[in-house]
Amino acid sequence: MNLATIISYLPIAMYAESLHLHNALGSVIASTFTIPPPLTGCIRDFSKIWRPKHAQIISGPDQYIVASLRHGNTFPLQNKNLLDLAQITSREANVEDAIEHWRPVAIHLSFLTPTRRSEGHAKLRMMYTIILSIATAGLLVGSSVSFAYGLWISGILLLCLLLNLVLMAFLQWCTGPIFNRKSDIAKDTTIGAAGGAALDVHVVVENFNASELHVLVGFSAHLHSLTNIPIRIRSWRSVVWITRLLGVVLVIQATALASQFGGTGKQVVGSGIWQVAYLVLLTVSRLMASKCPDALLRHQPTSADRLGHITFSNRRAALAFIATLPVSPKAAKWDWMNEFVPAGDRRKPWEVDMAKGRLGEDLEIGQDVELSARSRGILEEVGRARSLPEFVDACANYCGAIGLTRPQSAPDPAVPKVAVADSPEDKCSRIGRRQSTSTVLQGLESRPFSSFSGVEDEKVSGSRHVARRARSCIHLRTAVITET
Numbered sequence: 227m228n229l230a231t232i233i234s235y236l237p238i239a240m241y242a243e244s245l246h247l248h249n250a251l252g253s254v255i256a257s258t259f260t261i262p263p264p265l266t267g268c269i270r271d272f273s274k275i276w277r278p279k280h281a282q283i284i285s286g287p288d289q290y291i292v293a294s295l296r297h298g299n300t301f302p303l304q305n306k307n308l309l310d311l312a313q314i315t316s317r318e319a320n321v322e323d324a325i326e327h328w329r330p331v332a333i334h335l336s337f338l339t340p341t342r343r344s345e346g347h348a349k350l351r352m353m354y355t356i357i358l359s360i361a362t363a364g365l366l367v368g369s370s371v372s373f374a375y376g377l378w379i380s381g382i383l384l385l386c387l388l389l390n391l392v393l394m395a396f397l398q399w400c401t402g403p404i405f406n407r408k409s410d411i412a413k414d415t416t417i418g419a420a421g422g423a424a425l426d427v428h429v430v431v432e433n434f435n436a437s438e439l440h441v442l443v444g445f446s447a448h449l450h451s452l453t454n455i456p457i458r459i460r461s462w463r464s465v466v467w468i469t470r471l472l473g474v475v476l477v478i479q480a481t482a483l484a485s486q487f488g489g490t491g492k493q494v495v496g497s498g499i500w501q502v503a504y505l506v507l508l509t510v511s512r513l514m515a516s517k518c519p520d521a522l523l524r525h526q527p528t529s530a531d532r533l534g535h536i537t538f539s540n541r542r543a544a545l546a547f548i549a550t551l552p553v554s555p556k557a558a559k560w561d562w563m564n565e566f567v568p569a570g571d572r573r574k575p576w577e578v579d580m581a582k583g584r585l586g587e588d589l590e591i592g593q594d595v596e597l598s599a600r601s602r603g604i605l606e607e608v609g610r611a612r613s614l615p616e617f618v619d620a621c622a623n624y625c626g627a628i629g630l631t632r633p634q635s636a637p638d639p640a641v642p643k644v645a646v647a648d649s650p651e652d653k654c655s656r657i658g659r660r661q662s663t664s665t666v667l668q669g670l671e672s673r674p675f676s677s678f679s680g681v682e683d684e685k686v687s688g689s690r691h692v693a694r695r696a697r698s699c700i701h702l703r704t705a706v707i708t709e710t
Contacts, residue, residue: 248282252307254398255459259350259521261357262394263511264387264504265476275473278466284308284457292453296426296446298557300565303430304456313519315430315440319535330537331437331544337531337624338444340415350521379482380496386479387503397468404458405526410447418629424554428453434565443551531620536611543604547611550586588612
C-alpha cells in the first residue's frame with residue numbers, strides 16, 4: 227500500500243462518524259459570536275437533515291432530570307444541548323479514580339447571574355469577524371488554486387467547506403433563540419435578592435443514582451428559563467431550508483470523499499487537503515467556544531462561575547452540601563431529596579442529626595452533641611468542602627452579584643444597596659427601615675446560607691477576609707426574626 231492509498235483513507239473517521247449537525251446548529255443559533263464548526267455526515271443521515279426537529283437542536287436526545295430546592299419538585303431537563311455547549315452540564319470528572327472512597331460522588335457547581343448584554347461583546351464581535359474572514363478567504367483561495375492545478379476533488383471538497391461555513395454564518399444572522407421570563411429576570415436583576423428576588427438551586431442528574439451531579443445556583447426565574455422552559459427558535463422556516471441546503475452540500479462532500487477511497491492518482495491529494503482544512507476549522511471553532519462559553523447564552527445574557535468538581539465520599543455527603551446552598555424555600559427543606567433518598571424511617575434520623583449539627587453554619591461540632599459516627603463524618607466533610615478557597619471566593623462574588631452585599635468601592639446603581647453595619651445593634655436598626663430586606667431574609671431563614679453568615683473577623687486575610695465581609699449581610703436574618 228503506497229502513500230496515496232493511505233491518504234485516501236484518512237477522512238474515513240469523519241465520513242463515518244455520527245451526525246453532529248444538530249450540535250452545530252445549536253451553537254450558531256444560540257449566538258452570533260460562535261465560529262461555525264465544519265460539518266460531516268453520512269448519506270444515511272440525510273433523512274434527519276431534511277426533516278430537522280426543534281427538540282433535537284436545543285434539547286437534545288438525552289433525558290436528564292432536574293430537582294429544584296426551592297419548589298421541592300423534579301422535572302425533565304429542557305435545553306440540554308445548549309447547556310452542554312455552554313459548558314454548564316457537560317463537564318465530567320473521573321470519580322472512579324478516587325479509590326479511597328467506596329462510593330465517590332462529584333458535584334459540578336455553577337453560579338449563574340444575569341448580566342448586561344453589552345459586557346465584552348465588542349471584543350467578541352471583532353474576534354468573530356477576523357476569524358470568519360480569514361477562514362472564508364483561505365477556503366476560497368485554496369479552492370481556486372486546486373481548480374487551477376487540476377485537483378478537482380480538492381477544489382470541490384474545499385468549496386463544500388466554504389459553502390457550509392457561509393450557510394451557517396447566514397443562519398446566525400437570520401435566526402436566534404427566544405427565551406422566556408425575560409421580564410421576571412430583568413426585575414430580579416434590578417431589585418436583587420435583598421429586594422425580594424427568589425433564589426433557587428437546580429440539581430441536574432442523568433438518573434437519581436448518578437455519581438455526578440450538576441448543580442446550578444441563581445435566581446429562580448433565570449434558572450427555570452434555562453432548565454424548565456423550552457427555548458424556541460426564531461424564523462424556524464429559515465432554519466429548515468438552510469438545513470436542507472446544508473444536507474445537499476454534505477451529500478456532495480461525502481460522495482467526493484468516498485470516490486477517492488483506495489485511489490492512487492493525484493486527485494487523492496484532495497482527501498488529505500480536506501482533512502487538514504477540516505481539522506483547522508474544527509480546532510478554531512472549539513477553541514473559541516472554550517474561551518468564551520458564556521457567548522452561547524448571549525440572548526439570555528449570563529455570567530457563569532464554573533467551579534472545579536468537588537468530590538465527596540458518599541451520596542448523602544454530596545446532598546447535604548447541596549442543601550447548604552442559598553435558596554428562597556417554598557417547600558420543606560428536604561422535599562427535593564425525596565427521589566434521591568426516599569423520605570421515611572431511614573432518612574428521618576439523618577435529618578435530625580443534620581439539624582443537631584447545624585448543617586451549613588460552619589460551626590465546630592462539640593463532642594457533647596449526640597450524633598452518629600456517620601452523620602458526624604458527613605458534617606465534617608461538608609465543612610471541609612465549604613472552606614475550599616475556590617468555593618469561598620465564588621460564594622462571596624455571587625452574594626455581591628445578586629444584591630445581598632454592597633461592593634466596598636463604587637456600588638452598582640442597578641442593584642439595591644444593603645447596609646453592612648459594624649455591630650448587631652446597628653444592623654437591627656437598619657433592618658427596621660427596610661421592610662423588603664426583612665421579607666427576603668426571613669424567607670432564607672429555613673435554608674442557611676452560612677458561607678455568608680457570621681461576624682467579621684479582623685484577623686482573617688485573603689479570600690477568607692472577603693468572604694467574611696460578605697457574610698455580615700446574611701447574618702442579619704437572626705436579628706430580624708428576633709425583633710419581629
